[in-house]
Each structure stands twice: as structure tokens, then as C-alpha cells.
Amino acid sequence: MPTNPDYYVTLGVARNATQEEIKQAYYEAAQRLHPDKNKAAGETEIFLEIQQAYETLSNPKRRKKYDATLPPEEEPSLPVKYEIYYSRPNLVRLNEPQILYVLLEIIPQQKSEEIPAPPLNVSLVLDRSTSMKDEKMDIVKNAAIKVMRNLRSQDIFSVVTFSDRAEVLIPASYSFDKSKLEARIRMLQSGGATEIYQGMQAAYDEIQRNASHERVNHIILLTDGHTYGDEQQCLKLAERAARQGIGISAMGIGKEWNDVFLDTLANRTGGSSRYISRAEDIQRFLVEKFDTLARILADDVVLDFKETTGVELAYAFRTQPETGPLPMEGDIHLGPVLQDSTLSVLFEFRIDPSLTKGDMIQVLRGSLKLTIAALPTPIQPVRIEFSREVKEEADTTIPPSALIIRALGKLTLYRMQEKAHMEVDQGQFELAAHHMKQLATSLLSQGERDLARTALIEAENIEKSQAFSEEGSKEIKYGTRALIMPQEKKEELV
Amino acid sequence: MIICPNCTHENLDGTVFCSDCGTQLTSINPIVTQNISEEQITRDLKRTSVFPKDLDAWAAIHLTNSGQILPLSDREEFTLGRISDAQPIMPDIDLTPYQAYACGVSRLHAVLRKEESQVYVMDLGSSNGTYLNGVRLKPNDSQALNHGDILSLGKLKIQILLKNP
Numbered sequence: 001m002p003t004n005p006d007y008y009v010t011l012g013v014a015r016n017a018t019q020e021e022i023k024q025a026y027y028e029a030a031q032r033l034h035p036d037k038n039k040a041a042g043e044t045e046i047f048l049e050i051q052q053a054y055e056t057l058s059n060p061k062r063r064k065k066y067d068a069t070l071p072p073e074e075e076p077s078l079p080v081k082y083e084i085y086y087s088r089p090n091l092v093r094l095n096e097p098q099i100l101y102v103l104l105e106i107i108p109q110q111k112s113e114e115i116p117a118p119p120l121n122v123s124l125v126l127d128r129s130t131s132m133k134d135e136k137m138d139i140v141k142n143a144a145i146k147v148m149r150n151l152r153s154q155d156i157f158s159v160v161t162f163s164d165r166a167e168v169l170i171p172a173s174y175s176f177d178k179s180k181l182e183a184r185i186r187m188l189q190s191g192g193a194t195e196i197y198q199g200m201q202a203a204y205d206e207i208q209r210n211a212s213h214e215r216v217n218h219i220i221l222l223t224d225g226h227t228y229g230d231e232q233q234c235l236k237l238a239e240r241a242a243r244q245g246i247g248i249s250a251m252g253i254g255k256e257w258n259d260v261f262l263d264t265l266a267n268r269t270g271g272s273s274r275y276i277s278r279a280e281d282i283q284r285f286l287v288e289k290f291d292t293l294a295r296i297l298a299d300d301v302v303l304d305f306k307e308t309t310g311v312e313l314a315y316a317f318r319t320q321p322e323t324g325p326l327p328m329e330g331d332i333h334l335g336p337v338l339q340d341s342t343l344s345v346l347f348e349f350r351i352d353p354s355l356t357k358g359d360m361i362q363v364l365r366g367s368l369k370l371t372i373a374a375l376p377t378p379i380q381p382v383r384i385e386f387s388r389e390v391k392e393e394a395d396t397t398i399p400p401s402a403l404i405i406r407a408l409g410k411l412t413l414y415r416m417q418e419k420a421h422m423e424v425d426q427g428q429f430e431l432a433a434h435h436m437k438q439l440a441t442s443l444l445s446q447g448e449r450d451l452a453r454t455a456l457i458e459a460e461n462i463e464k465s466q467a468f469s470e471e472g473s474k475e476i477k478y479g480t481r482a483l484i485m486p487q488e489k490k491e492e493l494v
Numbered sequence: 495m496i497i498c499p500n501c502t503h504e505n506l507d508g509t510v511f512c513s514d515c516g517t518q519l520t521s522i523n524p525i526v527t528q529n530i531s532e533e534q535i536t537r538d539l540k541r542t543s544v545f546p547k548d549l550d551a552w553a554a555i556h557l558t559n560s561g562q563i564l565p566l567s568d569r570e571e572f573t574l575g576r577i578s579d580a581q582p583i584m585p586d587i588d589l590t591p592y593q594a595y596a597c598g599v600s601r602l603h604a605v606l607r608k609e610e611s612q613v614y615v616m617d618l619g620s621s622n623g624t625y626l627n628g629v630r631l632k633p634n635d636s637q638a639l640n641h642g643d644i645l646s647l648g649k650l651k652i653q654i655l656l657k658n659p
Binding site for chain 1: 495501505506507508509510511513514515516518520
């Protein structure tokens with residue numbers, strides 16, 4: 001602990017924060033960290049620090065005195081910068097709602113190459129339920145061994161297996177004696193039901209023992225089945241993990257798992273979920289995931305914002321580096337910035353006509369909180385604001401940024417299948433089938449013949465049996481999601 | 495509201511891609527009028543014109559607007575024009591289906607003739623004239639044609655494709 005703690009950093013506010021902002025930050029922190037409420041060890045200590053910070057900063061006199069003792073604020077030489085792109089140059093005075101898209105890009109800076117790759121603190125959670133038996137289990141074992149062999153000496157690794165209960169196969173440790181650990185993985189036997197919460201809780205405990213800001217703390221869940229009744233517990237755990245900077249990623253094998261649940265679980269923490277249709281791909285995806293984790297620059301970027309009355313955040317989606325939908329309320333965990341890849345998030349706002357009476361609309365106001373694993377000192381939150389002028393007429397002389405159009409274009413197909421899913425849930429089967437056919441047409445026009453065919457088959461399934469097939473639904477969901485990202489890399493190569 | 499030109503779905507103002515069918519509603523480049531010179535079109539047409547393979551004819555007429563090809567075979571001479579009621583002499587090739595009337599094609603407008611290996615065009619005193627590559631022809635005066643030449647009968651453009659250019 002430094003002798004003179006930076007209270008502004010403790011509270012997570014800027015040095016020029018208003019009294020109101022300081023108060024707000026304190027209330028928010030107190031609500032989750034108060035000794036009556038907090039759960040994790042160490043949270044009481046954090047709460048006391050925050051209280052001390054608040055007592056000083058909430059009093060203008062004390063704050064002034066304290067400010068004088070602070071070293072001058074260093075030029076914020078952030079290892080990342082951000083850019084905002086809007087879908088239109090201005091909003092229009094209308095008496096009906098209108099849409100504004102905003103693309104937020106958080107870009108690693110050149111000099112970030114000097115920042116070393118952070119050490120990992122990763123827990124692998126393996127489903128060993130009966131359905132994983134034989135070949136699948138063997139592939140998973142081999143994949144786990146492979147990633148363990150790739151670990152560097154500074155990485156901490158643990159393996160948890162679960163069925164209806166969890167076992168810690170390899171406790172969190174530096175893996176010095178890899179052959180001994182390998183033998184333990186090889187002994188793994190399948191059997192039992194799938195209870196994801198058991199596994200997640202055990203992994204969370206393992207991660208927490210070594211969790212620190214200097215590491216990339218991450219849980220990777222591999223499962224092939226539905227979990228029953230413990231979804232809420234899992235999501236609560238994910239929220240707790242997110243607050244402590246622990247990410248969760250999920251990989252679903254085959255067609256039986258619950259993609260909506262795993263998506264939600266992962267996106268609470270800024271993580272991502274993936275669909276593995278063929279068991280042979282498990283190893284490749286797992287190695288890729290570890291590779292991504294080892295290239296992290298900013299572990300988890302959190303967008304903390306207050307909604308403006310009359311502005312509704314209708315959609316949020318990460319288009320890069322790992323594509324996936326984001327939750328739309330509270331502090332949004334946007335995900336990581338990689339050392340060589342921009343973090344791009346697309347927002348859709350729905351703006352109420354009542355707002356367009358003014359000349360300027362503040363669409364979103366908040367701050368970006370970053371944790372750079374390799375930097376010892378926490379970084380002050382960066383203020384961020386989306387706003388647009390309101391004019392009588394749409395300005396058509398300035399074309400929208402090609403970047404945002406491209407991102408939206410790719411996202412459109414994914415959203416069409418999402419819409420069809422929603423319609424099936426609401427019992428509008430005809431409409432859902434219609435949209436799947438529209439999707440098939442769009443896919444065909446982009447040369448995605450296989451996906452288009454799957455979409456047509458699903459349209460038929462909806463017409464006949466009023467439901468998606470498990471497999472087809474995942475093919476299309478993750479297929480259209482995959483179109484969003486890797487395509488761009490291909491384009492660059494051409 | 496923006497109404498999708500493809501599926502007529504109503505989208506909120508500001509939408510970029512139709513939420514029903516995925517059609518792009520806003521273009522990246524603002525719409526501007528482009529001037530395309532006639533010369534440019536003629537040049538492009540000449541470059542790309544090819545006599546259709548396996549077509550059994552000594553020449554063919556390419557209707558540049560519709561892309562249709564009319565073969566000229568069996569005889570050595572074809573009159574071009576349009577058929578209308580109570581007309582004593584009929585043209586060999588009736589251009590009525592290709593908007594001949596609107597384009598100002600006369601009933602007997604011009605004639606195409608093959609003499610040995612050379613093909614000629616002659617205006618038959620038409621009201622709106624015949625143009626060879628943009629140059630008006632004197633009536634009743636034969637002009638030799640090359641492969642890819644553009645003839646305008648009034649405003650109707652046809653391209654001459656020769657089997658042995």
C-alpha cells in the first residue's frame with residue numbers, strides 16, 4: 001500500500017469530479033461492499049478504504065487540503081485511445097422516435113508493444129457428465145493437456161471437473177511438474193449429470209486465491225449439456241466475478257447445451273461464448289482462447305453510464321475481438337482490448353421525439369474504466385460522451401462513416417436470426433419463418449450457401465413444428481456471428 | 495419512417511439496414527448525378543461487341559437497350575422500319591417491339607445490304623435520319639459498315655455485328 005493512497009482512484013472518479021459524482025460513486029460502492037452485504041473475503045477492507053476516501057473528498061475543505069498533498073496528476077498517457085463514430089451527422093427534429101447507431105472503438109496504442117503480456121490465472125472447468133463419455137472426453141483431455149503444455153512459467157493454472165458435483169483436479173498453481181499434472185488429467189472419467197454451478201463455484205474459488213490486477217483472471221467453461229435450476233446462481237456468481245475482474249468464457253460442444261444461458265453468463269463479465277459443432281475442433285478453439293488471453297492489453301473495459309431520459313439503449317454488440325451481444329444495463333463489461341486488436345462495440349439508441357425539442361442531445365454520458373494488467377497503478381476512468389446536434393433536416397451531404405456501415409451490415413444478418421428467435425418465443429411462427437427465409441435470401445446473396453440452406457430448413461421446421469431445431473439454431477446463430485468478425489481479416493489479406 | 499424499397503417494411507428514422515429483410519437503406523456515398531458521355535458508351539460497346547458464336551447468319555443487329563440480337567441470314571438485303579396499319583410496303587425487320595415509334599423510326603427507315611463480303615447501310619429518306627457512329631447519313635447514299643458500328647435510327651440505337659469482321 002502506498003503511504004498516500006489516491007482517493008480518487010479508490011473511488012473511481014476523475015480528479016475534477018463534482019461533489020455529486022463523488023457522492024454517487026460512494027453510494028454505488030457502498031451498496032455492494034457494505035459489510036452487511038459483501039460476500040468475498042477482503043471486500044470489507046475495500047469498503048473501509050472507500051469510506052475513508054469519501055470522508056475526505058466529500059468535504060470541500062478537506063478535499064482541498066488533501067489535493068495539495070497529491071503529486072501533480074501525470075499526463076494521462078494511456079496505452080489505449082478511443083474513437084467514436086456516429087451513423088448520422090445530426091439528429092432530426094421529428095415527432096416520431098428515431099435511431100442512432102454509435103460505434104465505439106478502443107484502440108491499442110503503438111507503444112503498448114513495450115507492455116509485456118500479462119501472466120495468466122486461468123481455471124479450466126470441464127464437464128465430465130455421462131454425455132461426455134468416450135471419444136469426446138478423450139478429445140477434451142488432450143486439449144486440456146495441450147494448453148497446459150503451452151503455459152509459460154509465470155502462468156497459474158487450475159482444472160476443475162464437474163458432473164452433479166465438482167472436483168478440483170488440479171488446484172491453482174504454477175505448473176512446474178507438468179507430466180504429473182498430465183497424468184491426473186488422463187485419469188479423468190465421465191459419469192453423472194450436468195450441474196454447471198458446482199463447477200463454476202469451485203473454479204471461482206481457485207481463481208480467487210491468486211486473483212490480482214496484474215494477472216488475466218479467467219474461467220473457461222467447457223460443457224455439452226443443459227444445466228437445470230442453477231442458472232440464477234451461476235449468473236450471480238458471474239456478476240460477482242465481473243466485479244473482481246474475473247472473466248468467464250464458455251464453449252458449448254454439440255447441440256444440447258443452452259446457448260442463451262451461456263451467452264448471458266459470459267457477457268456479464270465481458271467474456272464470450274462459442275459453439276463447437278465438431279468435437280475435433282475443441283483443441284483448436286481452446287488453444288485459440290488461451291492465445292487470446294495471453295495477448296490481452298486491457299483486461300476488461302467497463303462502460304459505466306447513466307441513461308439520459310428519453311434515450312433507450314436498444315442494442316449493444318461487440319464486433320471485435322470476440323463477437324457477441326452485450327447486456328444493456330448497468331455497468332457494461334465491454335470485454336478486453338488485445339495488444340494487436342481494437343475493441344469495437346456497436347450501440348443502437350432509440351431517441352424519443354420529446355428530446356428533439358432541444359438543440360443538442362446527450363445520448364450517453366459515462367466513463368470507461370480500464371485495467372491494464374501489466375501496469376502496477378490503476379488507471380483513472382476516462383470520461384466519455386455520445387452526443388448529437390438536432391437540426392430541422394437530415395444532413396445528407398456528409399455520408400455516414402463507412403466503418404459503421406460495414407459493421408452494421410455484418411450485424412444485420414445476426415440480428416435477423418435473433419428476431420426470428422424472439423418471434424418463435426412469442427408464438428409468432430409465421431413471422432419467424434418469414435424472417436428466416438429473408439435471412440436465407442440475404443445469406444445467399446453474400447455467397448453463404450450452406451448457412452442459407454440451414455436457414456431455409458429452419459424456416460420449414462418453424463412452419464411444421466413451431467420450433468427451431470437445436471442444431472440448426474446454433475449453426476445459424478454462431479454462423480452469422482462468425483461472419484461479423486473473421487471476414488474482415490480475410491479482406492485485409494486479399 | 496423509412497419505407498424499405500425492397501419489402502416495404504416501415505423502419506424508424508435513422509435505421510441503416512431494414513430490420514425485416516436486411517436491405518441497406520442509407521448509402522455510404524451521397525447520391526450525385528453522373529454524366530456519362532455518349533462517346534464513352536459507344537467506345538465501351540465497340541470494345542465489348544462479339545459476334546455470337548454458332549449463330550448462322552452473315553450479320554446481326556444488337557439492340558443496345560434491350561440486349562437482344564436479331565440475326566440476318568438467308569437473304570442479302572433487309573429493310574428496317576416499323577409496321578403500322580394500312581401500309582403498302584412492309585419492312586423486312588419490324589422494330590415496333592423495341593419502341594420504334596417512340597424513338598422516331600420511320601416506316602421504311604433504312605436498308606442493310608451485303609455485297610460480296612462488304613456490308614452497307616443506306617438511309618431511305620427517313621424523317622428523323624440515320625446516324626452512323628453519331629454522323630448523319632445522306633439519304634439514299636450507301637455507306638460501308640464495320641463490325642461494332644453503332645447506327646441510330648432516329649433515337650433507336652442498334653449495333654452492327656459482322657460474322658467476318
